[in-house]
Structure formats: structure tokens, C-alpha cells
Amino acid sequence: MRIDLLTLFPEAVGPLLACSIVGRARAAGIVSIRCTNIRDFATDRHQSVDDRPFGGGPGMIMMCGPLFDAVAKVEREDPRPAVRILLTPQGARFTQSMARELAGLERLLVICGHYEGFDERIREGLKPREISIGDYVLSGGEPAAMVLVDAVVRLLPGALGDEESIEHESFSDGLLEYPQYTRPREFCGLNVPEVLLSGDHARIEQWRREQSLRRTRERRPDLIEKGQSRRSDCSRLVDEGVRS
Ligand code: 9D3
Numbered sequence: 001m002r003i004d005l006l007t008l009f010p011e012a013v014g015p016l017l018a019c020s021i022v023g024r025a026r027a028a029g030i031v032s033i034r035c036t037n038i039r040d041f042a043t044d045r046h047q048s049v050d051d052r053p054f055g056g057g058p059g060m061i062m063m064c065g066p067l068f069d070a071v072a073k074v075e076r077e078d079p080r081p082a083v084r085i086l087l088t089p090q091g092a093r094f095t096q097s098m099a100r101e102l103a104g105l106e107r108l109l110v111i112c113g114h115y116e117g118f119d120e121r122i123r124e125g126l127k128p129r130e131i132s133i134g135d136y137v138l139s140g141g142e143p144a145a146m147v148l149v150d151a152v153v154r155l156l157p158g159a160l161g162d163e164e165s166i167e168h169e170s171f172s173d174g175l176l177e178y179p180q181y182t183r184p185r186e187f188c189g190l191n192v193p194e195v196l197l198s199g200d201h202a203r204i205e206q207w208r209r210e211q212s213l214r215r216t217r218e219r220r221p222d223l224i225e226k227g228q229s230r231r232s233d234c235s236r237l238v239d240e241g242v243r244s
Pocket of ligand 1: 087088089113114115116117132133134135137138139140142144
């Protein structure tokens with residue numbers, strides 16, 4: 001997969017994308033990620049990429065010119081057609097199923113804004129898919145781009161090591177994590193649940209499943225509603241003694 005990020009702050013996104021799972025996937029050639037500075041496509045002597053809104057009002061609006069030129073230049077670099085994504089608070093909410101869908105594409109072009117908004121002709125002309133990462137206000141699209149890229153890249157085949165990908169086959173898919181412990185067995189008088197030390201793998205699995213369901217019911221009941229179709233055992237377990 002190739003991902004292009006168009007941003008006014010390429011220096012802010014570079015370091016994070018060199019780390020961890022995304023950095024390793026890039027090094028392994030699973031994904032190629034390029035950052036392009038929209039300001040490099042400014043044409044006036046002030047290097048402007050934004051201006052005040054026609055009709056008045058607060059804030060600055062991202063101009064069409066530099067962004068359209070940046071998109072054209074970056075898209076010419078590779079023959080694969082890019083799915084264009086505009087990160088904006090007005091977009092559809094980003095979800096895991098959207099991440100899965102995007103992970104199936106060959107090429108993404110992600111546009112980050114930093115102003116009160118985009119000139120509406122950016123939407124009309126580029127026909128981007130608009131995505132928001134949630135209902136809170138960021139200063140710009142860059143943190144959202146990091147979230148999107150991270151969520152997508154870790155789904156690409158080979159991006160996760162064997163250890164990390166075990167979670168995918170876990171029964172708890174779609175539920176919150178069960179409580180986990182590591183050494184020591186006792187810490188400041190706090191003990192590891194006996195069942196986890198018992199060596200009885202059937203009991204351990206049952207305990208973890210119950211804990212996952214209880215935690216999900218208490219903290220995120222919405223996940224249980226959504227997940228019904230994907231987990232035939234869920235409603236039965238929720239109805240059983242898990243309530244205690
Ligand atoms: C005056 C109305 N504001 C919207 C609440 C304007 C505005 C605020 C912040 C316009 C853009 C921004 C910058 N945010 C993003 O670029 C952004 C974002 C976000 O703020 N929240 C969740 N997802 C995203 S994706 C891009």
C-alpha cells in the first residue's frame with residue numbers, strides 16, 4: 001500500500017510514523033508513506049495557503065490552488081489511483097470497519113487541514129471521502145491522520161508479529177480486554193487471581209471470557225448491542241451468571 005499525507009506540518013507527523021508497528025511495516029516494504037508539504041505549492045510571495053472567508057467571519061480558510069497542485073503532483077508519482085481522504089470534523093466517524101475497508105485499498109491520499117475550514121470547491125473538485133475521528137475539537141488534521149494511518153497499517157498482511165496477531169483469533173474480539181497480570185504474584189499486598197496460577201486452561205479461558213463480558217457490559221454496553229450478530233455466544237453468556 002502507498003499512503004500520501006498532505007499537510008502543513010510534515011515535521012510533526014514524520015517521527016511518529018517512523019516508530020513501532022508503522023515504522024516496522026515501512027521498513028519491511030509493506031507500506032510506503034510519503035509526506036508532502038502543501039505550502040511547497042503556494043504561488044504568491046507570501047507562500048499563502050489560506051485566506052479570509054468571502055462574506056466575512058472568523059478564521060482562515062484553506063485555499064484551492066496549492067492543495068489542488070499538491071494532489072495533482074503526488075498522484076502523478078504513482079499510476080495506482082488514490083482514494084482521497086479529507087480529515088474534517090464534518091466527516092463520517094472513523095471506525096474499525098472503516099479501517100478494515102481502507103486497508104484493502106492500494107493507495108490512500110490523506111489531506112490534513114489546519115484552519116477553520118476548506119474552500120468548499122476542495123470538496124466539489126477533489127471529491128474526497130470525508131472522515132472525522134470523533135466528537136472533539138482538534139487544532140488540525142495531523143493527529144487524526146496519525147490515528148487513521150496507525151489503525152490501517154497494522155491491519156496490512158505481515159504488519160503485526162506472531163505475538164501481536166494472536167489477538168485476532170481471540171474469543172474476545174469486539175469485547176473489552178480481560179484483566180491481565182504478570183510477575184510478581186504478589187505486589188504490595190495485591191495478588192494475582194488464583195485461577196490464573198492454577199494451570200487449568202479451560203477454567204482460565206472461562207474466567208477471561210466472563211471478565212471480558214462483565215467489563216464490556218459495565219463500561220461499553222453499546223459494544224454488546226453492536227456485536228450480537230458477530231458473536232453468537234454473547235447474549236447467552238450475558239444472560240448467564242456473568243451479571244454478578
Ligand atoms: C467553528 C467550528 N469548528 C468545528 C468544530 C471549526 C474547526 C475546528 C477544528 C475546524 C477544523 C478544526 C480542526 N480539526 C480537524 O482538522 C479534524 C478533526 C477534529 O477536530 N476532530 C475530529 N476529527 C477530526 S479530523 C480533522
